[in-house]
Amino acid sequence: MGEKKKKKAIVLLSGGMDSAVLLFLVKKQNYSINTLVFDYSQKHRKEITAAANLSSLVGADHLYLKLNLPWSNSSLISPKKRVPKKKTPGVPSTYVSARNIIFLSYAVSYAENVKANSIFIGAHTLDYSGYPDCRKNFLDAFAKAINLGIAGDRVNIRYPFLKKGKREIIEMGMKLGVPFELTWSCYLGGRKPCLKCDSCRFRTRAFSQLGIKDPLFKK
Amino acid sequence: MGEKKKKKAIVLLSGGMDSAVLLFLVKKQNYSINTLVFDYSQKHRKEITAAANLSSLVGADHLYLKLNLPWSNSSLISPKKRVPKKKTPGVPSTYVSARNIIFLSYAVSYAENVKANSIFIGAHTLDYSGYPDCRKNFLDAFAKAINLGIAGDRVNIRYPFLKKGKREIIEMGMKLGVPFELTWSCYLGGRKPCLKCDSCRFRTRAFSQLGIKDPLFKK
Numbered sequence: 001m002g003e004k005k006k007k008k009a010i011v012l013l014s015g016g017m018d019s020a021v022l023l024f025l026v027k028k029q030n031y032s033i034n035t036l037v038f039d040y041s042q043k044h045r046k047e048i049t050a051a052a053n054l055s056s057l058v059g060a061d062h063l064y065l066k067l068n069l070p071w072s073n074s075s076l077i078s079p080k081k082r083v084p085k086k087k088t089p090g091v092p093s094t095y096v097s098a099r100n101i102i103f104l105s106y107a108v109s110y111a112e113n114v115k116a117n118s119i120f121i122g123a124h125t126l127d128y129s130g131y132p133d134c135r136k137n138f139l140d141a142f143a144k145a146i147n148l149g150i151a152g153d154r155v156n157i158r159y160p161f162l163k164k165g166k167r168e169i170i171e172m173g174m175k176l177g178v179p180f181e182l183t184w185s186c187y188l189g190g191r192k193p194c195l196k197c198d199s200c201r202f203r204t205r206a207f208s209q210l211g212i213k214d215p216l217f218k219k
Numbered sequence: 220m221g222e223k224k225k226k227k228a229i230v231l232l233s234g235g236m237d238s239a240v241l242l243f244l245v246k247k248q249n250y251s252i253n254t255l256v257f258d259y260s261q262k263h264r265k266e267i268t269a270a271a272n273l274s275s276l277v278g279a280d281h282l283y284l285k286l287n288l289p290w291s292n293s294s295l296i297s298p299k300k301r302v303p304k305k306k307t308p309g310v311p312s313t314y315v316s317a318r319n320i321i322f323l324s325y326a327v328s329y330a331e332n333v334k335a336n337s338i339f340i341g342a343h344t345l346d347y348s349g350y351p352d353c354r355k356n357f358l359d360a361f362a363k364a365i366n367l368g369i370a371g372d373r374v375n376i377r378y379p380f381l382k383k384g385k386r387e388i389i390e391m392g393m394k395l396g397v398p399f400e401l402t403w404s405c406y407l408g409g410r411k412p413c414l415k416c417d418s419c420r421f422r423t424r425a426f427s428q429l430g431i432k433d434p435l436f437k438k
Contacts, residue, residue, distance in 0.1 A: 068284055069325075071332040091370040098328035101368050105324040106288075109317035113290040133368035141364035148360050149320050149352035151310040 006032040008116040009158075010107045013037050013055060015047030017203055018122035018161060020054050020183045021173035025160065026120050028176060033060035034114055036107055040067045040096065041077050044189020053182050065106065072096055076187060083187045085196035092129050092198060094187060100133035104142060104157065112152045120158045126165040129198050136162055166206030174212070181215040225251040227335040228377075229326045232256050232274065234266030236422055237341035237380060239273050239402045240392035244379065245339050247395060252279035253333055255326055259286045259315065260296050263408020272401050284325065291315055295406060302406045304415035311348050311417060313406060319352035323361060323376065331371045339377045345384040348417045355381055385425030393431075400434040 009031040013019045026033055037051040048064065055062035075081035075093040084093055100123065107119045123134040132138060136159070143157040161169055173180060185203045186193035193200045193216065207214040228250040232238045245252055256270040267283065274281035294300035294312040303312055319342065326338045342353040351357060355378070362376040380388055392399060404422045405412035412419050412435065426433040 063289065065287055065289075069328060070282065070284075071329050073332060095370055096328075097331040097371070098324055098365070098369060101327055101365055102321070102324040105317055105321040108320055109288060109315075110290050112316040113292060132370050135367065138364060138368035141360070141367050145357060145360035145364045146317070146320055148354065149357035150317060151314055151351050152316070 006030065007118070008032045008034070008114065009118040009120055010111050010114075010116050011035050011060070011120045012103055012107060012122070013051045014122070015050030015054070015183060016122075016185045016199070017166075017173070017180060017183045018124065018169055020050075020180070021169050021176065021178050022120055022122040022161065023054055023058055023060070024173065024176040024178045027058045027060075031118070033058065034110065034116060035060045035062050036103075036110060037062065037064045038067055038103055038106075039064065040069055040072075040099065040102075042189075043076065043079075043083075043187075046184040046186075046189045050182055050184040054179075057179070057182075063110070067102065069096065069102075083197050085194065087198065087201075091131070094129060094198065095131055098133065100131070100138075101142070104146070108146045108150060108155055111155045112150050115153070116155070117153060118156045118158050120160070122161050123159050124161040124164055124169070126163065166202055167210055170206055170210060170212070179215070181218060183216070225249065226337070227251045227253070227333065228337040228339055229330050229333075229335050230254050230279070230339045231322055231326060231341070232270045233341070234269030234273070234402060235341075235404045235418070236385075236392070236399060236402045237343065237388055239269075239399070240388050240395065240397050241339055241341040241380065242273055242277055242279070243392065243395040243397045246277045246279075250337070252277065253329065253335060254279045254281050255322075255329060256281065256283045257286055257322055257325075258283065259288055259291075259318065259321075261408075262295065262298075262302075262406075265403045265405075265408045269401055269403040273398075276398070276401075282329070286321065288315065288321075302416050304413065306417065306420075310350070313348060313417065314350055317352065319350070319357075320361070323365070327365045327369060327374055330374045331369050334372070335374070336372060337375045337377050339379070341380050342378050343380040343383055343388070345382065385421055386429055389425055389429060389431070398434070400437065402435070 013035040035055040074096040185199045187197040232254040254274040293315040404418045406416040
């Protein structure tokens with residue numbers, strides 16, 4: 001045979017900027033990639049479409065899963081709540097309880113079945129909304145737990161962006177040739193990003209600090 | 220007000236014998252109960268119906284969730300595989316990768332939203348099929364991890380049956396008045412239990428060792 005078998009990875013993809021850069025980074029590292037995209041009843045499908053497009057660009061095996069979190073009162077899900085258009089103190093209303101815990105649990109099951117040794121997640125704690133399931137101590141403890149709970153080979157949870165800021169992530173993405181115009185960050189699903197929600201604000205601030213025009217607006 | 224507010228618990232209910240006894244035990248401990256029942260595309264719905272009946276008997280708030288594990292090759296799910304009718308060495312083909320990891324993740328999200336401080340799971344490691352996500356070291360590590368990943372109050376994972384055998388669980392159930400005739404253990408969904416799969420064998424052995432006729436067969 002001669003050819004070394006490719007390493008296999010699950011990439012948790014949202015369609016946003018961070019996980020898009022992550023996807024291209026993992027691709028560069030020569031993994032065979034399975035992307036996992038969740039529809040947890042967000043108020044729009046724009047990021048899900050973005051995730052599908054990005055997956056197909058890098059030739060990843062793309063899997064889309066619909067989840068049901070009927071109890072959630074997150075403003076990303078509940079029709080009774082509006083996504084805030086300015087910074088709010090404490091844990092924001094966009095928080096979806098245990099979202100990454102659930103995403104990673106599915107990824108572990110998927111990884112064990114397709115024999116992937118790594119799960120990549122774009123979590124980071126600079127320029128972020130303060131979600132507790134994005135923090136290093138959670139991710140490390142979770143990795144430890146799941147490896148006690150599966151029958152197959154060790155699965156590593158990798159979070160290369162954890163200590164990176166949005167600016168660094170964008171710079172890395174520019175080098176990797178990430179088509180930022182195909183990503184979607186806004187929590188709302190309008191024709192154009194609202195530019196006011198947390199997610200828009202973090203993105204536009206980073207692009208403007210870098211003196212780069214966000215390719216999303218060049219279209 | 221005068222009246223002390225009831226403690227609230229999520230009970231993971233399968234419709235089988237163990238979680239039925241667990242449900243009645245938690246009820247006796249005076250919790251207000253939310254049962255969480257998963258349909259992960261098992262080959263039959265008998266245990267799901269059983270879970271709904273049991274929930275309603277104890278006046279629990281019952282929630283049924285459909286999950287999708289398209290990658291699973293477990294013989295409980297895959298139409299290409301048969302549930303084994305005798306003991307097999309190693310991890311059995313009925314193993315669903317990360318099943319309890321996924322179940323518990325949903326339960327954590329649910330618990331945080333309904334402000335329940337406890338999640339009860341009927342896992343035990345005597346008379347069981349060797350699933351790694353039923354073991355104490357996994358459950359403890361998982362509890363530690365999730366409490367680093369949520370924004371709300373601490374959520375405890377409780378597994379009162381961990382070191383109990385099926386016989387002890389049945390004896391406890393008899394004292395608690397559990398209607399075993401309403402539970403369903405068989406991995407298959409026939410009119411009657413197959414009596415050959417792991418789940419049937421553990422159940423019938425325990426009842427026969429106790430010299431009790433399984434109420435399921437008295438009907």
